[in-house]
Amino acid sequence: MRLPTATVLSARDVTKVYEDAYVLRDVDFDVAAGRVTALFGENGAGKSTLMRILSGIEHPTAGHVELDGEPVRFVSPRDAADRGVAIVHQGLSLCPNLSIQDNLFLAREIRGGPWVIDRSSQRATTAAILHSLEEYLDPDLLVGDLTPGEQQIVEIARALLQEARVLIMDEPTSALTAPEVEVLFRVLKELTSNGVAIVYVSTHLEEALEIADDVVVLRDGRLVATADAGNVGVRWVVERMTDRDQGDRFPPRAAVAGExxxxxxxxxxxxxxxxxxxxxxxxxxxxxxxxxxxxxxxxxxxxxxxxxxxxxxxxxxxxxxxxxxxxxxxxxxxxxxxxxMILVPGNRRRDGLVQTMSVGENLSLAGLGAFVRRLFICRDRERDAVRRMIDDITVGAGDADDADGTGDAGGAEASVASLSGGDQQKVVIGRALMAAxxxxxxxxxxxxxxxxxxxxxxxxxxxxxxxxxxxxxxxxxxxxxxxxxxxxxxxxxxxxxxxxxxxxxxxxxxxxxxxxxxxxxxxxxxxxxxxxxxxxxx
CATH class of the missing domain: 3.40.50.300 (P-loop containing nucleotide triphosphate hydrolases)
Structure with a gap:
């Protein structure tokens, strides 16, 4: 039997501004107990920024957050977690040099005495929660030695360990396979049956609609649509996300294979x-x-x-x-x-980009030899090639949904770290293409x-x-x-x-x-x- 669906967590008239750039404008957003609220929007729509505000990572420029109907200001993510709001981040926030159990209990260690950590209890608890996710990993394995999918499972396990009343999941299945997604969905259904409120942010529309009870769509920092998930489909979501029909999601193609x-x-x-x-x-x-x-x-x-x-x-x-x-x-x-023969790696942040470099520097890196003349780099040729590639890969200007929103995201001089995930991926592909x-x-x-x-x-x-x-x-x-x-x-x-x-x-x-x-x-x-x-x- 489903528990009453009282609103647990809300954003009220939330606006977020970075310098002169608006990332969120007057957003009202409600999360109900025992329900999964799917949040959709293109990169740059403001999804991750809203989630960071709800989980205490950032504070709104205007407006406020409410918990159980009362205004609240989380001073930190730890403060939010202590009040029952936990988040699974899109970009993993694990410590690769620590074990799985140390990551799960970081700053929340089980004490066996005033100065002693009860590692056997931590190990048993870690094994149990991993087993609930059907992942049978040794709790003492280093996180840095795990696959991306296994690391994602550990991130989810850490959030589940906090027994939150509100669980925010930002792209939780980006590195998971279909069977792992099925296991996660079973866990989420069990949590909602016990009254946990879940916010589910995903770019996988069909997948998210499968688990969702409520649907919310952001576009350009504004809340543009809400609906009961049972009454809408992928076409409805795409049209409101992008303000265009969803029929062209995958380009038509008549292949002509050569040699x-x-x-x-x-x-x-x-x-x-x-x-x-x-x-x-x-x-x-x-x-x-x-x-x-x-x-x-x-x-x-x-x-x-x-x-x-x-x-x-x-x-x-x-x-x-x-x-x-x-x-x-x-x-x-x-x-x-x-x-x-050129590879675009699966982990763009770790293996595909130099985060301290600009968009232009990342693009020209693999094909830099083409611009060298007599031991010197011809900067004019490099700039022209970079400009053409930016046009080809359609790196858009605007505010990055997963960064600070500053800078011209479409410019060659902008920091690549300031781009949305989608634009970062285009830069990695563009860099490979510049090497011909x-x-x-x-x-x-x-x-x-x-x-x-x-x-x-x-x-x-x-x-x-x-x-x-x-x-x-x-x-x-x-x-x-x-x-x-x-x-x-x-x-x-x-x-x-x-x-x-x-x-x-x-x-x-x-x-x-x-x-x-x-x-x-x-x-x-x-x-x-x-x-x-x-x-x-x-």
Whole structure:
């Protein structure tokens, strides 16, 4: 039986201004006990800023926050947590040099005496809460040694440990697979049945609508729509987020594949975290000029390890990797980049950007050699190239939703750290394109970006493919997998278990194949990675 849905936490006429830039304007926002409120908006709409205000990280310029109907001013996130308001951050706030249990109990240690920490109790509690999330990790493992998905689970576990009355979740599933999302949703339903109020911020619209009771939409810092989640769908949300129809979320494309550029033959790659396990097991595939090939798989499928091996970040044990017939196995990262093989990594903050550099400096970094003349960099040529790339990748001006809102987000001189997540991802992709790749490897290119930025990214990728670029990208998003690539390859435990052309399969069949228990009805050629039936390459 659902508990009464009294409002627990509210924003009242909240406005937030950074210097002269308005991030939020007169926002009223309510969170009810026992209900999941899904908050939608494009990058820059003000979602994360509102969540930081509600959780005590920041204070409004005008307006106030109410808890149980009474005005309150949280002096810090710890103060908010002590009053029952906890947050799971979009950008992980864990300490990588500490263990899982130390992260969960940081500044909240269980005392066994005045000067003693009861580590055995902490360990048992950590194991129990991880088990509730169906993640069976050793509590003493260092967080820095975990995968992004495992780190996200630890972040969620830390918030659950606080037994909050209000749980704010900012992009909680950005690094999770479909089975992990299902587990999280079961936990959230249990929490709401016990009266916990949940704010769920997500760029995955279908996923969020599945769990939501109430829907709120922000656009340009203003609250523009509210609704009962049961009465609306994705089209309704997209139209109010973007003020445009949602039909063009994935650009239409008529693929014309050219000559074979990338060839894999029986590639074997060990798992870097567990060398006794094969991350990629005898994989063969091809990618042609002008072709977009997608790799879909669950956690442990080997999709990230595959791209890292192709880029030279981790070694392969055996097999062949050929770029236009040239063997790459003995070449390092620099030589592979020189031949035209470039990787856009999955973690843009950690591996893709230099946060202390400007947008322009990040863009030109990989292709800097093209601007060197007689040991000097030709700054005019560099600036012209950067300006053209900013136009191509449509990095927008305005306020970053996950930063301080200062600066011209669209300018080459702006700090890359001031951009929204979507614009940061465009910069990482733009930097790779400035190095003139022949084969572009993209690991989860739309992770943690909103629907508008996702459309921009895949429109950019499609345009580059039309110019002859070969694209190989990974995704854990089923809709993306079904609608973006010309060919979709499905991996399970490092083995190719399915292949489809765009429009030839369903979400249900894709999820069924991806767990490795079944395979498609196509005959996949292990020597070429193409099939002879509906999923095959032309």
């Amino acid at each position: 074979e550029l990338l060839t894999l033959r029986d590639l074997v790659v060990a798992d870097p975290a567990n060398p006794g396990r094969l991350a990629v097991d005898g994989l063969s595939l091809t990618v042609r000029e002008g072709e977009i090939v997608g790799i879909y798989g669950l956690t442990g499928s080997g999709r990230t390890e595959l791209l890292e091996a192709l880029a030279g970040l981790i070694p392969s044990q055996s097999g062949r990797v050929l770029l236009s017939g040239t063997p790459l196995e003995s070449l390092g990262i620099r030589d592979r980049v020189g031949l035209g 790749p022949r084969v572009l490897l993209l690991d989860e290119p739309s992770r943690g970006v909103d629907v508008g930025a996702r459309t921009d990214i895949f429109t950019l990728i499609a345009a580059q493919a039309e110019r002859g670029l070969a694209v190989l990208f990974t995704t854990s998003d089923a809709e993306e997998a079904l609608r973006v690539p010309d060919r979709l390859l499905v991996l399970a435990r490092g083995v190719l278990v399915g292949e489809f052309r765009r429009g030839t399969t369903t979400r249900e069949e894709l999820l069924k194949v991806s767990d490795g228990s079944t395979s498609t009805d196509t005959d996949i050629d292990r020597n070429t990675g193409t099939s002879t039936d509906r999923g095959g390459a032309g």
